[in-house]
Amino acid sequence: MxxxxxxxxxxxxxxxxxxxxxxxxxxxxxxxxxxxxxxxxxxxxxxxxxxxxxxxxxxxxxxxxxxxxxxxxxxxxxxxxxxxxxxxxxxxxxxxxxxxxxxxxxxxxxxxxxxxxxxxxxxxxxxxxxxxxxxxxIQSADLELAARAASLSPQQLRILAMIVDGKLNKQIAAELDIAEQTVKGHVSTILRKLGVGSRTKAAVLAERLSFGR
Missing domain, CATH: 3.40.50.2300 (Response regulator)
Structure with missing residues (x-):
């Protein structure tokens, strides 16, 4: 086989x-x-x-x-x-x-x-x-962070990595070839799933996950 x-x-x-x-x-x-x-x-x-x-x-x-x-x-x-x-x-x-x-x-x-x-x-x-x-x-904090990240879709994970990289919604939309409004919807979902209130806090959380680009 x-x-x-x-x-x-x-x-x-x-x-x-x-x-x-x-x-x-x-x-x-x-x-x-x-x-x-x-x-x-x-x-x-x-x-x-x-x-x-x-x-x-x-x-x-x-x-x-x-x-x-x-x-x-x-x-x-x-x-x-x-x-x-x-x-x-x-x-x-x-x-x-x-x-x-x-x-x-x-x-x-x-x-x-x-x-x-x-x-x-x-x-x-x-x-x-x-x-x-x-x-x-393995630290319980790492497991908790992993569970949050695992709740995101593949597209949302890509967008999160771009947020860490400092890209704006317009830039993300162009790179992924999707509508800017679609990016905005994904960002809202990312914030909700990660339990944070801003892109900055999402980026900080992602950096704790070693979410580099």
Whole structure:
């Protein structure tokens, strides 16, 4: 049975190394390499049920940090997403798991260790590096923030990331190719779901979620 993995990483050498490592533990493997969130969304649309795992770098172009994780989970809730990143501080790793990631793989791991971690995630484990405190150390505040963000639609998550970036409704509408009035409606819904009264407070909350662009 073919295992299909989407790799979101804009470094071709990383993609090649991962494919090489994974081929040692998976006999029938299809890698779908993507260099942006839009590429990944296009690759997943219409065939999400065929995808076994998404491996995602936190520093991809465009929507960065945890915004992409929330968007992928909101749009394709049945597909597990694991983070693979050069960032390896314990706080970031624990937050990724709190926000719904199926695992967190530091790029500093050797390729055999990466392949083993990915195999464990494919088997249904939530994989974290040792010495990060485990899932029990996740802060309740992070879980509460994650629940608020998870209530937003993929489009609303994109708009929230743009608000963090300082974009006005008119700019957001142009970038997303939607009506400005539609953006205003989404912003109102975002504020209500996040439990805040202004765009500024929404941006502050999103920054606490590491919602970068």
């Amino acid at each position: 073919t295992t299909r993995i989407v790799i979101g990483d804009d470094h071709p050498l990383v993609q090649a190394a991962l494919q090489s490592a994974l081929s040692t533990v998976l006999s029938d493997l299809e890698i779908i390499a993507c260099q942006s969130l839009d590429e990944a969304l296009a690759a997943l649309t219409g065939r999400a049920e065929e995808i076994d795992l998404i491996l995602w770098d936190l520093t991809m172009p465009g929507v960065q940090d945890f915004a992409a994780l929330f968007i992928l989970l909101a749009q394709f809730p049945t597909v597990p997403v694991a983070i693979i990143s050069a960032r390896q501080d314990a706080a970031t790793i624990r937050r990724a798991i709190a926000y719904g990631a199926a695992g967190y793989i530091p790029k500093s791991l050797g390729l055999p260790e990466m392949a083993d971690a990915i195999a464990r995630i494919l088997a249904g484990e939530i994989w974290m590096p040792p010495n990060t405190g485990g899932r029990g150390s």
